[in-house]
């Protein structure tokens with residue numbers, strides 16, 4: 161396991177018995193790991209006026225939301241339905257305090273309606289959202305998600321700040337936006353930027369320090385601001401041996417920010433962060449069964465490969481196919497046995513349905529103990545952007561989710577059936 165959280169409490173036979181009960185593939189959540197990550201964040205934010213939110217798009221299942229709420233974490237939601245899921249998990253509506261924040265660059269579907277009905281604080285990322293709110297009769301406060309002109313995501317596809325990023329309000333337009341807001345009768349209670357982290361771990365803290373100065377300069381423009389939000393992007397070490405973020409040092413940056421904001425504004429300003437992946441990345445593994453092995457042989461087009469064919473695909477975990485992301489792979493019950501370079505591939509009709517890829521998205525055979533048909537494989541760190549980015553591509557149906565805590569294992573979401581998949585199909589004249 162790449163995480164420094166507790167060793168697995170499940171044995172190969174325990175996993176096999178779960179697999180017998182729910183079938184493969186399935187997602188297995190570990191409550192102890194998620195609780196340990198929540199504890200790490202609450203320790204970092206354990207001073208008055210520091211508040212953590214959970215960016216629930218990373219993992220929006222009820223059990224996870226419930227664990228967040230139990231521990232005083234607030235929510236960052238991206239859609240009307242995410243807001244409704246947070247409400248169902250018991251988070252209070254309203255803006256006093258704004259326990260649920262809606263952050264998006266677009267109002268889609270029920271978003272405006274939910275914001276109005278539940279008095280949710282909207283965090284605006286596109287200027288036209290101001291007019292949309294005003295036309296909908298909204299007269300509450302708003303947050304402004306700013307593009308500060310710099311920033312970086314954890315992979316090249318994740319562009320969270322700078323001229324090429326689609327996110328947020330461009331920082332040089334802030335005066336014009338302020339004017340528009342005044343015309344619409346909307347006050348600004350929160351300033352926000354989510355610029356994340358680069359591939360280098362040090363970039364996170366550098367970015368956060370730059371953001372402190374950025375916000376200090378702009379605070380005087382908005383005398384009603386109560387909170388400043390630094391977004392998410394706390395990195396998770398996906399690769400074994402990868403550097404780990406120093407949360408104590410991050411906490412120090414946020415406390416320094418609080419002081420600097422207090423001095424600039426002459427009043428206390430709440431400082432918020434909203435990690436997604438950090439809370440949940442190693443909290444779930446995708447458990448899949450090996451169906452067979454096959455090989456290609458070297459010819460003029462390239463080197464031969466040995467493929468391990470498993471029943472999980474990128475419909476269940478898209479990060480390797482989408483970003484070339486590394487996920488640690490464990491052949492269950494074979495740890496320590498001789499290894500050879502293997503490509504782990506899934507059942508989907510797409511050549512990119514491969515879990516062993518590199519950042520350039522080419523095959524990256526991985527040294528692994530050679531499995532046999534019938535063995536189980538765990539694809540680790542699937543808790544963040546695993547289920548939430550899953551799809552019904554190839555009509556395979558979303559996998560069951562199993563929640564393991566001290567008391568045992570619980571099915572918290574069953575496998576989707578064909579009826580689930582086609583339930584919305586119809587033939588209605590328009």
Ligand SMILES: *Cc1c(COP(=O)(O)O)cnc(C)c1O
Pocket residue numbers: 215217218236263354356391392393394434435436437438544
């Ligand atoms: C995606 C996102 C987050 C969470 O990012 P992580 O990398 O998962 O921590 C937080 N805030 C906003 C606005 C986001 O878009």
